[in-house]
Amino acid sequence: MADNALLEARGIAKVYPDGTVALRGVDLVVRPGEVHGLLGENGAGKTTLTKIISGLLPPTSGEIRWRGKRVRFSSPREALRAGIGMVHQHFALVGPFTGLENIALGEEGGGALSPVHVASVRRRVEAIMRESGLEAPLDVPVEDLPVGVQQRVEILKMLYREVDLLILDEPTAVLTPQEAEELFSVLRGLAAQGRSVIFITHKLAEVTAVTDRVTVLRRGEVVATRETPGSTAEELARLMVGEELPPPRARAERAPGREVLRLEGFTVPGPAGKPAVQGVSFSVREGEILGIAGVQGNGQTELVEALVGLRPWSGHAELLGKDLAGRGPGEIASLGLAHIPEDRHGMGLILEFNLAENAILGRLRPFLDPLGRLRWGKVYRFARELISRFSIQAPGPRVPVRYLSGGNQQRLVVGRELSKAPKLLIANQPTRGLDVAATRYIRDLLLRLRDEGMAILLVSADLDEVLELSDRVAVMYRGTFAGVLSREEFDRERIGLLMGGVREAG
Amino acid sequence: MKRVAETLTVLVLGILVGALVMALWGRDPWSSYASLLSGALGNTRALMSTLSRSLGLVLTGLTFAVGVRAGLFNIGAQGQMLLGAVVALSCGLLRLPPGLHLVAALALSGLAGMAWALPVAALKLTRGVNEVISTIMLNWVAHWLVLYLVIQKLSDPILGQRTFTVPPGMRFPVIRGELTWALVLALATALFFWWFLWHHAKGYEIRAAGLNPRAATAAGISVKKAMTTALLLGGVAAAWAGAIQVLGRFPYAITSDLANLGNLGFDGIAVALIGRNHPLGILAGAFFFGTLATGAAKMGLRGIPIDMIYIVQGVIVVFMAAPEALRLVRLRRPAAKAKEVAR
Numbered sequence: 001m002a003d004n005a006l007l008e009a010r011g012i013a014k015v016y017p018d019g020t021v022a023l024r025g026v027d028l029v030v031r032p033g034e035v036h037g038l039l040g041e042n043g044a045g046k047t048t049l050t051k052i053i054s055g056l057l058p059p060t061s062g063e064i065r066w067r068g069k070r071v072r073f074s075s076p077r078e079a080l081r082a083g084i085g086m087v088h089q090h091f092a093l094v095g096p097f098t099g100l101e102n103i104a105l106g107e108e109g110g111g112a113l114s115p116v117h118v119a120s121v122r123r124r125v126e127a128i129m130r131e132s133g134l135e136a137p138l139d140v141p142v143e144d145l146p147v148g149v150q151q152r153v154e155i156l157k158m159l160y161r162e163v164d165l166l167i168l169d170e171p172t173a174v175l176t177p178q179e180a181e182e183l184f185s186v187l188r189g190l191a192a193q194g195r196s197v198i199f200i201t202h203k204l205a206e207v208t209a210v211t212d213r214v215t216v217l218r219r220g221e222v223v224a225t226r227e228t229p230g231s232t233a234e235e236l237a238r239l240m241v242g243e244e245l246p247p248p249r250a251r252a253e254r255a256p257g258r259e260v261l262r263l264e265g266f267t268v269p270g271p272a273g274k275p276a277v278q279g280v281s282f283s284v285r286e287g288e289i290l291g292i293a294g295v296q297g298n299g300q301t302e303l304v305e306a307l308v309g310l311r312p313w314s315g316h317a318e319l320l321g322k323d324l325a326g327r328g329p330g331e332i333a334s335l336g337l338a339h340i341p342e343d344r345h346g347m348g349l350i351l352e353f354n355l356a357e358n359a360i361l362g363r364l365r366p367f368l369d370p371l372g373r374l375r376w377g378k379v380y381r382f383a384r385e386l387i388s389r390f391s392i393q394a395p396g397p398r399v400p401v402r403y404l405s406g407g408n409q410q411r412l413v414v415g416r417e418l419s420k421a422p423k424l425l426i427a428n429q430p431t432r433g434l435d436v437a438a439t440r441y442i443r444d445l446l447l448r449l450r451d452e453g454m455a456i457l458l459v460s461a462d463l464d465e466v467l468e469l470s471d472r473v474a475v476m477y478r479g480t481f482a483g484v485l486s487r488e489e490f491d492r493e494r495i496g497l498l499m500g501g502v503r504e505a506g
Numbered sequence: 507m508k509r510v511a512e513t514l515t516v517l518v519l520g521i522l523v524g525a526l527v528m529a530l531w532g533r534d535p536w537s538s539y540a541s542l543l544s545g546a547l548g549n550t551r552a553l554m555s556t557l558s559r560s561l562g563l564v565l566t567g568l569t570f571a572v573g574v575r576a577g578l579f580n581i582g583a584q585g586q587m588l589l590g591a592v593v594a595l596s597c598g599l600l601r602l603p604p605g606l607h608l609v610a611a612l613a614l615s616g617l618a619g620m621a622w623a624l625p626v627a628a629l630k631l632t633r634g635v636n637e638v639i640s641t642i643m644l645n646w647v648a649h650w651l652v653l654y655l656v657i658q659k660l661s662d663p664i665l666g667q668r669t670f671t672v673p674p675g676m677r678f679p680v681i682r683g684e685l686t687w688a689l690v691l692a693l694a695t696a697l698f699f700w701w702f703l704w705h706h707a708k709g710y711e712i713r714a715a716g717l718n719p720r721a722a723t724a725a726g727i728s729v730k731k732a733m734t735t736a737l738l739l740g741g742v743a744a745a746w747a748g749a750i751q752v753l754g755r756f757p758y759a760i761t762s763d764l765a766n767l768g769n770l771g772f773d774g775i776a777v778a779l780i781g782r783n784h785p786l787g788i789l790a791g792a793f794f795f796g797t798l799a800t801g802a803a804k805m806g807l808r809g810i811p812i813d814m815i816y817i818v819q820g821v822i823v824v825f826m827a828a829p830e831a832l833r834l835v836r837l838r839r840p841a842a843k844a845k846e847v848a849r
Contacts, residue, residue: 310724
């Protein structure tokens with residue numbers, strides 16, 4: 001029994017109805033006035049644990065003590081009433097409502113949006129903003145705010161409800177480095193006032209930057225709880241991954257070859273008549289990785305979807321000298337473009353299909369006889385080849401891909417796309433949601449392909465990934481390139497400013 | 507395997523609830539079920555009758571199933587079936603050598619089914635009209651059109667309660683009892699649909715488009731073409747369901763109330779759901795449905811109230827169809843996103 005614990009979770013286990021074991025008896029103690037890091041890979045159980053603490057999920061077993069008393073929240077509302085609030089990765093905001101209305105909305109009892117009430121809410125929210133240093137415009141519909149600012153509204157909403165424990169699930173994923181820095185100082189301020197924060201992340205630098213203590217989860221178990229001062233990043237990495245990883249592949253020195261992709265004044269219409277991508281020009285050459293960095297939602301998705309033929313666009317685009325205008329996805333692919341989509345489940349795979357059926361998606365022709373019949377023998381041979389060449393952990397080619405882990409699904413997508421022998425590979429968020437080993441595998445593979453002379457367009461919201469892999473980096477902000485930097489000019493600070501829309505002079 | 511177990515479970519549940527209904531009605535459920543079974547399967551005559559009734563259901567079941575595979579909720583089988591029947595019948599007005607006459611009737615009937623499916627595809631793909639709406643409307647157009655033709659243009663000059671009968675050279679030869687060689691047409695069509703969906707590139711594309719239109723489009727598959735193919739193939743199958751009612755079953759005509767065509771098109775939906783939208787499952791589903799229908803008719807002859815029989819039959823069918831129906835609802839949620847793609 002820990003004295004002076006605000007929250008104490010003991011032996012929390014969670015088995016999902018489909019049999020997935022997410023947590024295997026986890027202990028977590030959060031003290032008043034601390035920022036407590038929850039570190040772990042994707043799938044380690046961080047989100048599940050906090051969903052249980054915040055009343056969104058019932059635990060399969062285990063108990064939670066809140067201010068020393070045993071509690072069992074049956075809904076997030078109950079937890080909120082007790083003083084526990086969680087900000088999820090997907091915000092719970094009503095788009096057309098203003099920040100103030102969103103904050104007032106959650107309150108119990110009728111008349112949450114009556115003018116009198118809203119006015120009193122405004123006074124209190126303004127006081128909270130002054131106190132915490134967390135500023136957000138209150139009278140703008142939240143859908144018009146950048147994601148980073150929407151997040152502040154979410155946090156203000158929780159502070160307005162006077163939570164004593166604030167849970168943030170991977171809050172920096174949608175922030176520029178500078179915005180993340182500001183968030184950290186806000187969190188430290190909250191801790192100084194005696195409130196507690198659970199900060200979920202899989203980034204070591206963030207743990208050392210903001211937390212007082214850290215609990216490391218791996219495969220549903222706690223591997224360690226440490227005081228952050230005195231722990232090194234290497235030590236935490238080892239705890240998180242459970243093994244030493246080989247060092248990343250060194251990039252070969254090579255001069256880029258001929259131009260493979262060239263865009264000029266490339267414009268993609270977005271919702272409500274505003275262009276999502278506005279007059280972007282760039283080229284990608286053989287043996288080069290062009291990275292596109294930027295906070296999510298600045299036009300990267302639209303740019304890629306237009307390039308592969310899934311969206312209308314205007315301007316000029318050519319692949320190996322062939323104009324892409326008016327060509328559909330199949331035709332563009334046959335010109336030598338392969339695409340690792342950001343949304344593996346929605347666009348990269350057909351989850352109900354088995355591994356072999358997915359392995360030939362978009363490349364049927366080599367597997368057909370002249371009458372258009374599928375030669376299943378050949379398909380299965382090819383699938384087995386992919387399994388061994390890309391080290392896909394699967395019981396066989398007949399397994400529905402739904403049952404593969406994210407990392408293995410991604411290996412399948414990557415293997416399939418590379419089997420098309422592309423001249424240009426577009427990799428959109430290629431490691432999102434993957435564990436450390438799979439991430440390393442994909443990144444090393446991209447570098448190797450680059451060394452072998454492939455042209456690669458890498459889009460990633462993970463700045464570290466972009467900086468590690470790219471030969472040049474373009475920063476996207478509101479549909480345009482805020483700047484293009486070559487490897488010698490890489491500088492986190494500068495890129496961070498560009499990501500936030502601070503343009504360079506000249 | 508899991509699906510077989512699931513099907514058996516719901517079958518037992520359906521039978522138990524049906525028994526409860528009969529018990530509440532004051533009837534002995536088990537003897538009623540026994541008379542249903544013996545009425546449908548008890549002797550060769552009954553069995554042939556049951557098989558014969560199942561054939562049309564196989565074909566309309568295939569229509570719905572291939573639509574589902576392409577991500578469509580195609581309920582146009584009824585109209586296509588009616589039209590297929592009347593076109594097949596009208597071929598009786600032509601003079602052709604026996605045998606060839608039958609082939610020609612099937613060909614024209616199949617074309618008519620396709621023609622009735624074409625506007626569904628065209629409206630969906632050019633104007634984004636939901637296929638549920640267009641097929642319901644076309645079903646009614648077909649209903650009144652066929653009724654008009656049957657009563658005004660094709661009726662028998664002496665026996666007003668039905669049309670003229672088709673010449674013997676245009677009929678399916680009898681195998682035994684009520685069963686004719688239409689059996690082979692139904693089986694071959696089911697087999698073809700299975701082969702097409704799982705062994706042909708176009709079938710692969712239909713399944714891919716139905717399960718994940720976004721991924722299919724990204725992979726260069728034309729979702730529109732896949733949907734059109736599925737609608738046209740379904741049109742042929744449904745039209746043949748109507749054709750074999752005329753060419754392969756007594757009275758080799760269409761009754762003036764269209765009763766011998768019945769609700770084949772709609773019953774096909776239930777059959778497809780029972781058969782999990784798989785061509786081979788549909789064979790079993792249609793036989794099951796045919797058993798209930800024939801057995802129910804025989805129970806009626808024994809003085810068991812027809813309403814009760816319908817209720818019991820409905821209860822069992824609803825139970826049997828429920829798992830697949832629920833699965834479809836779940837599948838359709840992500841499919842909603844794909845509407846843009848399909849347009």
